[in-house]
Amino acid sequence: MPWALSVPLLPEESLSSWLVRAALRQGCDPLSLTGAIWPTWRIWTRDIDREIPLVRMRPLVNASGISSAEFQKAGMRDDCEKVAGYSLLETRTWPWLLALGSRNRTRHGGQQICALCLAEDSAPYLRRHWRFAWHTGCRFHGVQLIDECPVCKAPIEPHRLSAEDQHLAQCSRCHENFRKAVCTSPLPEAFSFQVLADRVLQGDRAAFGNTSITLADWFSMASFLVGVMRRASRRPTSPLAGALLSLGIPVVNNRMPISGLAFELLPISERSALLTAVERLMSIGVEEAFRTFVAFNVKTSALFDPRKSPPVALLPMLSRLSHHPHGPHRRRVQPDHRPASERAVRASWARLKRRMKAEPTS
Ligand SMILES: [Zn+2]
Ligand SMILES: [Zn+2]
Structure with a gap:
């Protein structure tokens, strides 16, 4: 059944952004909307910005009235395959595309925003290019992008907003309005x-x-x-x-x-x-x-x-540099109780902090 309210894809809009906006516009949670379109497919456990596979397209085209060609254009696959130079597997990290680090519906990061773009939008939405790993600044406003909530440091996870939230320019955990975020200059x-x-x-x-x-x-x-x-x-x-x-x-x-x-x-x-x-x-x-x-x-x-x-x-x-700096490799025997180096401790602390950003599964 087609939706009562149509929601066009905006210029350069990412697929996840559009799905979240479409849900809020129909007055429902993103999870309920996608559950109604795809009852057996859990889309928020994957990186839906990459693409909507053709085999999953029909119910979405029917409900939204948007062509599958438009959805394909909004996906990241074509650009990412140009960058990689080969066809990309669904299960792997795609080179130069920020990874969400998803575990169930929670994420570690991977979504960036420009607070000023969102503030100027009549309907705030996420741009495809904010997902590229080489993007650190906004090309229109010359400010640094933001990749976490400035207040609670949660990753930006618009798919976890609920129907009452009404727009996606806010933190899904503490509801901080991203449009008011203080911007800094990019390097x-x-x-x-x-x-x-x-x-x-x-x-x-x-x-x-x-x-x-x-x-x-x-x-x-x-x-x-x-x-x-x-x-x-x-x-x-x-x-x-x-x-x-x-x-x-x-x-x-x-x-x-x-x-x-x-x-x-x-x-x-x-x-x-x-x-x-x-x-x-x-x-x-x-x-x-x-x-x-x-x-x-x-x-x-x-x-x-x-x-x-x-x-x-x-x-x-x-080929101008020399090889083999230490001669043939010898196995180093390391005692089990050797204290970890400061660097190793700091590295595992950084990894732990990243894991802690994701809440327990809800
Ligand atoms: Zn901007
Ligand atoms: Zn927050």
Whole structure:
């Protein structure tokens, strides 16, 4: 049965945003609305912004009067596959798409908002691009995005709002109005990276030194560089950190992540710190950076995990570095009662804090 009140998809609106708005507009909870459309499919335990699978589309098209082509366009799959360069499996983390870290209906994070965009909307709604992991600022307002409630620090989970809440610009736990949030400036270099990455996503190829590489190769190189920055920040006295610091790339500071979580799971502050470092390296030039690595005697093993293959575009430069820093690997025997290092303790504390953000299942 079609809904009494039609709810069009707004420009650049994400699928979860539209589903929540559609529910509130019909005067019901998001969970009740989706339960009525798909009685046997629990959509809020998955990342519904990615896509609505074609086999699930019919009841939604019938109820909303919106075509399946429009829903497909609002999903993230097409953009994410351009970025990844291959077809993405439903069960995996998608590169450069913020992960929700869902457990049942609770989440750890993964949704960002611009408070000023929401304040200007006549019907507040979430934009697709706020889900990209390289987005840290609003391109219209020049402010930093927010990825948690400023008051209670809960992740932004509009699907947990209820019918009485009426609009989605609020915290589902403490009902803080996000439109009143105090905005800060994004880190300028992280924001420049965002502008650059957005431009790359619009085209097919991206400039790389004197040549051009495919869009997917560009994002894979950027991921590789994020990994390099994380490795350098873990070993601030290593030749790699020394080389990067000599180039003025800020790899040693307290905003760098210590948790070891995938980039797509990191909070905005840590992603901003990493992207700042990557942007600075890219603006110096990857060639120049590798010349410095050679001068500081950085080994390939310092840059990446040898079990993973590095981006093709970087192979010629990687081949200039030397391999095998310590000779053949010997197994280190570690006593069971060895005290954990301070770093290991801080990393597990950061992971625990993230888990604690999600409430017990309701
Ligand atoms: Zn904005
Ligand atoms: Zn809150």
